[in-house]
Amino acid sequence: MKDQSTEENILNAAISVFQKKGMAGARMQEIADEAKINKAMLHYYYKNKQKLFEAVFRQAFEKFAPHINEVFNSDKSVFEKIIKFTDSYISFVMENPYLPNFLIQEINNNTEFANLFFGSEIAPNPIRFEKQIEEEIEKGIIKPIDPKQLLLNLFSLTAFSFVGTGLVRGILNLDEKKFKTMMEERKIMIPELLINSIKK
Amino acid sequence: MKDQSTEENILNAAISVFQKKGMAGARMQEIADEAKINKAMLHYYYKNKQKLFEAVFRQAFEKFAPHINEVFNSDKSVFEKIIKFTDSYISFVMENPYLPNFLIQEINNNTEFANLFFGSEIAPNPIRFEKQIEEEIEKGIIKPIDPKQLLLNLFSLTAFSFVGTGLVRGILNLDEKKFKTMMEERKIMIPELLINSIKK
């Protein structure tokens, strides 16, 4: 571990605590403890809990969005993008297991605040991809489908396992090893499933 | 609205508040207000917040599980079960929009407690369905696939939209009407997608 500025320490501790416990469950004292500083420092660098939360949310949002944009705004084919996104997203989330759930949770609980982000530059923006899907449909490369439904299928199949980990593992009776194996398999299986359903 | 016993009032109020705000975000006073009774009554009928939460969790779990079991333990074919489950689950969740997210959230935050339920009678138990899938594979009716992966696809495609409503609507830029329309379409589209991927 390298020396970090106090402000960075605080943000990292806040990320850790907020992502695990959410806004309502997080405690300022716990964040201070994890950052190994006095609680007053939190308010010195970040005015209050809400502001600190917003910094954490912004960081999470900014970390998450590129995984959608990079893939979707590249100049690859629809098929290639589906393959690339699945692999890149599952790998990313396996390294950041709390992130999708945190985002989903806080967006649901704080829709108006979250909508500030969806308007912005950094927001995931699949519009170009949606257009591309329509173009490939017109060209006869893929079968007709609502681009938004295709995207929703892609997001659902990749993300749900991580958001609902506990429920999934409980119902399907999966230990951690089996779960991870399945996630690796899904990197191949999901694109196959989706591409197969739209290719002519 | 019919007259309900105070205990029922409390449980209903608790369901409403806990499902929207989760264990950490829920306030005993808010539950009392919603039930229109004195806060002390909560402790009269339910010892403490934890116990009240557990009653709510149990109710949610018991309400949710049959939608999996009824379909999966019927004597229909795999194809028919996929069709039935999708329709029944999406309809159910559109009427109970907070339920899946609440369960997922609290199972994630309280794995050991939740595991008490996964062992029990009422737990969603897809083992018979998994065996049926293997049988139909052997009989050559459907293509080889890990039954657990098929189930995970089914759960993902049906549930994710409701768990990540805010994120989905934000990214895909959906108003409430369009979202609902898409959910209706998915009752048809999801079984098509899944059946098509496994039928020979």
Added chain:
DNA sequence: ACATTTATTAACCATATGGTTAAACTATTT
């Protein structure tokens, strides 16, 4: 070296929150 700004802490404070209690009110029993 001295002054000034910046960073950090211990001790506090106000309020929110889960929980308790004693009294009152309402059936129910005898």
Added chain:
DNA sequence: AAATAGTTTAACCATATGGTTAATAAATGT
């Protein structure tokens, strides 16, 4: 009708929690 048991409330209580303050320590500028 009196006694008993069950239900409900207002007022409290202890603690947790977010936030502040005043004093101190460390860094920076002159």
